[in-house]
Amino acid sequence: MSKINLMGLTLAQLENAMTDLGEKPYRGRQLYKWLYHSRLYDFSRMTDFSKDLRARLDQQFDVRGLQLTKREKSEDGTERFLFCLEDGLPVETVLIPDESRRTVCLSSQSGCALGCRYCATGSLGLLRNLTVGEIIGQLVFLRDLYGQDCFTNVVFMGMGEPLNNYDNLLKSIPIITDSAGLMIGAKKITVSTCGITPMIRKLAGAGLKTKLALSLNAATQAKRLQIMPVAETYELDGLMDAVRYYTSETGFRVTIEYTLFEGLNDTMEDVRALARLLRGVPCKINVLAYNPVPELAFRRPSDKKLDWFVSELYPRLPAVTVRRSRGLDIGAACGQLAGRGAAGRKT
Template sequence: MNNLLNYTLEELKVWMKENGESAFRAQQVFSWIYKGVNEFEGMKNISKPLVSKLKENFNIDLPKVIEVYKSEIDGTEKFLLGFEDGNLIESVLMRYKHGNSICISTQVGCAMGCKFCASTIEGKVRNLTTSEILSQVLTVQNFIKDRISNIVLMGSGEPLDNYDNVIKFLEVVSAEYGLNIGQRHITLSTCGIVPKIYELADKDFSITLAISLHAFSDEKRKEIMPIANKYSIKEILEACKYYIDKTNRRITFEYALVKGVNDGKEDARALGNLLKGMLCHVNLIPVNEIKENDFRRSSKKCIDDFSEILKNYGIEVTTRREMGSDINAACGQLRRSYMETQELEGSKKW
């Protein structure tokens, strides 16, 4: 059975024509889906014969909401979602004055092996399909009964390691017939798969590209990010400059500050020299402490000093506000703790 959320409008128009229906019916079906109607019988302007055809060929499969945790500190909500095959993923809803933002996953687990990230500890299980990426937004939006206006592909998984499904998701979620979320309100975060950055640039999207950099030198980056053994910082920056030239969009460099590893003043000065003159922005991230490693977050003074040094190089800097710290809102933490609990109880499936 095909999940209809995997289809673009043009693909569904083709299906309609091939099955003796008018192409405009595709628009009608999608208008219902993106209003939150997930049963074909609930689509009031669709004929009964077409409803039967749709039911025979498609489903509208959304994940099950397994758990929802709400932060008492800032109202952030973390959703643990389950698919039919028993796999779990996480999505995080963050509420701001400018609207609701969601951080979504693109894979079950992750193959990148970054030492500070909980989602990569047991490796990648599988890619998410286009529908499974999109369904996170729909499921959470239906749950909160409010519109989501900003999307961050920064949950579990490396988006550019699931390139085709992610690209199709970006096309569908920003389309007028879909959720119509403007691409300028979408951020994609990657650890730096260089060939795919070039491919993404050639798509001429207007999304924000965020690079998980976390070090100023290849040697130091290799200590915490295995991807650094394949692509050098020089290669990543060349790809970023190509992206900027093609899209005229500012790049965000994410930098997780780890006490005693990459948070010294000399690190800040070296990073400033590396990035000065680029159309970029640096987002400093106090590292999320997880039990699987001994990385500790930098002090506030250290973070402030690091930020000031970068600003002296003419680089725009922000320090990420910690969201949902009381509900394990960092990537992979909730999924992992839930799975451990299930194993202790003798069940490995939700």
């Protein structure tokens, strides 16, 4: 009989596992702390358990992390990690060091069903949702490699649409934030969506304190349709209603991500449309230049164009910042993750 992998089990699941073994539920919390906080995976060294309990845990359970396939480091210090899941599928994680923060760009799916036309992950299609263990496993891998302080922030902006893996997302976040878990404050976690309207409404009622980012990328329904097929199902008007609902329910601002494409969404008309669309919406806007993907036809705007766009937008909207891409030279920037070099990938 194969052993049950404990990686990714929630506190309630570990408490249940302990009661199934005839132990008190608080033993589950002790196990939880060993796993996620201390990152100790050898039951024989869990000294607050009796020898008998350690032996019984070892008979039934193990702790299996992610298997690294490839690792690359950018000139700017950004690192890209390619993992091979137990069924051979690829998933990528990016670690982005900055002056004061170190951000992990976390994946929630292998591939993605949304097929945003500018995104390398979208061209894979959805391979499958990641389990909670595979989501948490990305963070645990980095901590095992670099230690407790190797990241300060977590953004669900890697492979996949996190709101399309909602249940596992919601199980993962408490493990990341818990003081007996990975201990990253909820405000340091951003869930980024391409616009799954009903799930934004659902997330508003989930009671999380995490941040929400929306990849908007176009200020009109017609333009959004050109680059994001998800807009066929979830039209811009309804999406913006959901964003307003989210901000009023949670009291949080939303971050609007606007990727600038040369010749597509970078004119004065686009500036005006964006300002009109976002007027009165509690948000801040991150403008970033498109990161090229070799097989796709979109073009990256010049730095001058990016600066011009922001300078025109800023007086019209209160909070506008430029997000400079990191890890471009190793294909680790936003929209570039496609499991390149994945050994044993099943498609």
